[in-house]
Amino acid sequence: MKKIVLLLSFIVILPVFSFDIKYGNASDLYNKINPAIVSIDSHFKGGVSCGTGCVIDDNGTILTSAHILEDGNDIVVTMSNGQDYKAKIIKKIGDNKDIAVLKINAPYKLKTVKFGDSAKIKVGDSVYAIGNPFGFNGTLTKGIISRIDYFSNRIQTDAAINPGSSGGPLLNTHGEIIGINQAIYNPDNNISNIGIGFATPVNLVKEYLNE
Secondary structure (H helix, E strand, O other): OOOEEEOOOEEEOOOOOOOOOOOOOHHHHHHHHHHHEEEEEEEEOOEEEEEEEEEEEOOOEEEEOHHHHOOOOEEEEEOOOOOEEEEEEEEEEOOOOOEEEEEOOOOOOOOOOOEOOHHHOOOOOEEEEEEOHHHOOOEEEEEEEEEEEOOOOEEEEOOOOOOOOOOOEEEOOOOOEEEEEEEEEOOOOOOOOOOOEEEEEHHHHHHHHHO
């Protein structure tokens, strides 16, 4: 039986923009987008659930996955420059939707990532993921869209995503969010990446945010 495992959320006890151009250089895309990528630590009794988020409004609104928040009531967002902020949950939609919106109060306008259009994606398109796998903050990986599951509303990609990458963006070559990384295929109970990852299409995320 196939087994799909949510990425979350590796558990640790110790503390652990808007673009119109197409980026031909992964380094240029990374340098523009990474300032808008954050790490998220949700503290709860017994440990910390860790994941990724992206800033979607310069006033401090952050999009992530609901499952990385666990039942934590002490959520800390760390910016790419190392600054920490306490975060408040604005919206949390669980189950298959698995989307959450956080808010932080920063003393300055933040860098943001722009939503793309997941209706325009095609199998074979190049994609990028930026996240915090296993706590390695600001990790960039590259791949393609391997498959589009229209029935389950999932984008399949071979861009490496691992525990700690949940909630991070799957980006097109314009640096726009086309999906939110959520899960990996896990046939042998090994939680590491095997080249089959899944993201929630951003158009579906937009619908959830407007509900």
